[in-house]
Amino acid sequence: MTTLIAGFEAEGFQQRLETYFEKMGKVLGGNGVVNAARRSSFATYAMGLLGEGDRKSMEPIAARASADPKLIDAQHQRLGHFINDTHWSDEEVRLEAARHALQYMTVRNPISAWILDDTGFLKQGKHSVGVQRQYTGSAGKITNCQVGTSLCVATATDHLPIDFELYLPKAWMEDKDRREEAKIPNEMEFKTKPELALQMIDRALKNQLPKGVVLADEGYGNSKEFRQSLRSRNMDYGVSIASTTAVWLVDRNGALRSKRKSVKKLALELGEKGFRRTMWRDGTRGLLHARFAARRVVVGTQRGRAPREREAEWLLMEWRDGESEPAHFHLVTLPANTPRKKLVRIVKERYRTERAYEDLKGELGLDHFEGRRFAGWHHHVSVALCCYAFVIAEKLRAFFSTTRRQRGTRSLRIPSGETFPGFLHHYSSCDCSPSQHMAPTVPHLPPREFVSLSRQTPPSPQENGIPLMTQ
Secondary structure, eight states, X not given: OOSSOOSTTOTTHHHHHHHHHHXXXXXXXXXXXXXXXXXXXXXXXXXXXXXXOSOOSHHHHHHHHOSSGGGHHHHHHHHHIIIIIOOOOHHHHHHHHHHHHHHHHTTTXXXXXXXXXXXXXXXXXXXXXXXXXXXXXXXXXXXXXXXXXXXXXXXXXXXXXXXEEEEOOHHHHTOHHHHHHHTOOTTOOOOOHHHHHHHHHHHHHHTTOOOOEEEEOHHHHTOXXXXXXXXXXXXXXXXXXXXXXXXXXXXXXXXXXEEEEEHHHHHHHHTGGGOEEEEEEEETTEEEEEEEEEEEEEETTOTTSOXXXXXXXXXXXXXXXXXXXXXXXXXXXXXXXXXXXXXXXXXXXXXGHHHHHHHHHHTTOTTOOOOOOHHHHHHHXXXXXXXXXXXXXXXXXXXXXXXXXXXXXXXXXXXXXXOOTTSOOOOOTTOXXXXXXXXOOOSSOOOGGGGGOOOXXXXXXXXXXXXXXXX
């Protein structure tokens, strides 16, 4: 396995993996033989994503899981049925995975941010559900792809993707034949990416996951409806906005100053003296820093309400090195006494999500799904998210001092900027040759019969030295 612990505190790994799959099996639904088949297929598919292999679509997974070549076709059909045709709840499976990882993530640091973003799934044909020529940051251009909108939760040190929605363009939603071929539910209607994002946020709120400041790029932040919807849900946000966004300055007494102007014009009027250099974290190539200015403003795009009745919020203006003028702007609804450094650090947390995408794609086959159905895409993503949650939990287990003391193991010191041995390395998903696998195979991997998932009583987090997440 290329993405899990290799050698360091790997004791009990097989039992923890079996216990984790047992948790997943309980929420897959079905009774008796039906549930047993789902458990087996889930375990086989998850092991295929966690294990070696350049391609992690159904056929290669089936081939690697079959000791006898004559059984590959039957295994492929079972996996295809499980992913494309079986009715199990993506929400429940993803929630169980999120809770598993969060109980380890929140031991040292609280959840500080909910991060919304989208990523592309490059395709060659035109039959995969939702595919069309559209812009994706994964390629940096307009290309033939699917686009998935995601929700990640983050602490100061870790990111966890917990939910995904596939964006379905209007051309797909208005084409009856394509909807039928991809098995898109009849009740589904076209939704914009911000609307899909709110759908995921509502699920997370309903399931009482620990809240954080919602972070998003201009694709979401430019929508005043999206921002207002977050505030109506009592959620703070830190979102990027266009340079043309109009605002009024607010003085210390809460009164509006001067006339309404664009955020770019306001930044230019401040000049270089109005900006202060701020560092937000230590990156692999040194300190990450830029010049910032922060002012309290009222946004001038809310019709129907007088400016003085609108909520004041922070405008964070960024002037990066090498740029001739300020070009990046953010609205943040944190309190008026929030220091500039804190505003910068919370807004910059969003950019680390790309690392999670790279791991999901480069190591766990997130973008390797070759099926064409709507349900199949979401089921594949759900299993990938489950695998990622397990990896995060395993990574954190190895660094809990309480667990190390109980087991009598030594502390592992990692120099600044170095990677954790045996864990996910962060490199571009398009460059994942076998020579870049970061760790040897985990010793004593579960035998093939492991996919039957024995029903042993799982040890509690307290027994492992880890407190339960409070909700």
